[in-house]
Amino acid sequence: MGVRMKRFVFFCSALLMMVGIGIMGSVSEAQAVVLDLTTAASSGFVNGAFFLQTDLNRHATGTGIIDSFVRIQHNGTEEGYNTDGRPLPLWPDVNTSPVFTHSITLGSVPVVTINGVDYREFLLDINQTAPDAFLSLDELQIFIKNSGSITSNLASLGVPIYDLDAAGDSYVKLNYILNPGSGKGDMFAYIPESLFTTAADSDFVYLYSQLGTNFASNDGFEEWAICPQLGGCLHVIPEPSSFGLLGVGLLGLLKRKKKTLFKKEEIE
Numbered sequence: 001m002g003v004r005m006k007r008f009v010f011f012c013s014a015l016l017m018m019v020g021i022g023i024m025g026s027v028s029e030a031q032a033v034v035l036d037l038t039t040a041a042s043s044g045f046v047n048g049a050f051f052l053q054t055d056l057n058r059h060a061t062g063t064g065i066i067d068s069f070v071r072i073q074h075n076g077t078e079e080g081y082n083t084d085g086r087p088l089p090l091w092p093d094v095n096t097s098p099v100f101t102h103s104i105t106l107g108s109v110p111v112v113t114i115n116g117v118d119y120r121e122f123l124l125d126i127n128q129t130a131p132d133a134f135l136s137l138d139e140l141q142i143f144i145k146n147s148g149s150i151t152s153n154l155a156s157l158g159v160p161i162y163d164l165d166a167a168g169d170s171y172v173k174l175n176y177i178l179n180p181g182s183g184k185g186d187m188f189a190y191i192p193e194s195l196f197t198t199a200a201d202s203d204f205v206y207l208y209s210q211l212g213t214n215f216a217s218n219d220g221f222e223e224w225a226i227c228p229q230l231g232g233c234l235h236v237i238p239e240p241s242s243f244g245l246l247g248v249g250l251l252g253l254l255k256r257k258k259k260t261l262f263k264k265e266e267i268e
């Protein structure tokens with residue numbers, strides 16, 4: 001092969017490689033989702049889970065209605081999961097008070113129906129400063145296990161149920177300023193009930209979240225909660241009109257499951 005031919009072959013190979021990398025890049029970008037929940041009542045799906053911005057005022061719901069089960073706090077990035085186990089040397093961002101961080105059973109997590117689909121409902125309450133109100137939920141993973149006191153790494157948390165990043169590096173962009181003040185919820189995560197079909201009500205649910213990679217955490221803690229006593233947090237919102245037009249529409253589509261899921265002894 002002559003020098004000119006070798007140069008031509010090299011040029012073609014390089015071109016093919018660049019095209020290939022470009023295709024691979026666009027495919028992975030297509031799989032990753034950036035869900036923007038920075039406007040009131042905005043919503044969307046990531047890997048089949050439904051995320052909804054909310055202005056739920058936890059103080060207006062009364063003590064004991066909302067059960068907080070994992071609280072994490074660290075400027076920059078932060079991560080952790082709920083458990084009864086202590087100490088938590090691998091998870092320094094997690095608040096170790098049993099009031100704020102403890103196990104939950106699947107039976108205590110309310111099931112709500114949206115557009116004919118059953119979901120398990122989780123509430124996220126964030127706290128940020130007003131000038132830097134954006135915060136990213138960069139990872140959310142849910143597991144099921146027959147023990148509620150694990151303290152080790154994520155691989156020890158049992159059966160994987162849901163992963164925000166399963167189809168690419170996705171994140172949900174949140175805006176604290178939509179509902180400022182302490183103790184006000186910011187987002188619902190609705191995980192399809194169909195993913196939990198092999199689990200029993202007595203199994204423990206681990207919720208791992210990591211925040212602050214794309215939009216850094218600051219100021220106060222972030223906290224996940226459920227509303228077991230009334231079969232879901234949306235049912236305790238006093239004024240549906242404050243939910244915005246989309247919220248009102250969703251409320252019309254949302255029904256509380258008939259069966260009683262709450263067992264008092266399972267909560268705290």
Ligand SMILES: [Ca+2]
Nearest residue numbers: 125126184185
């Ligand atoms: Ca909040």
Ligand SMILES: [Ca+2]
Nearest residue numbers: 138165169170
């Ligand atoms: Ca991610």
Ligand SMILES: [Ca+2]
Nearest residue numbers: 127217218220
């Ligand atoms: Ca924060």
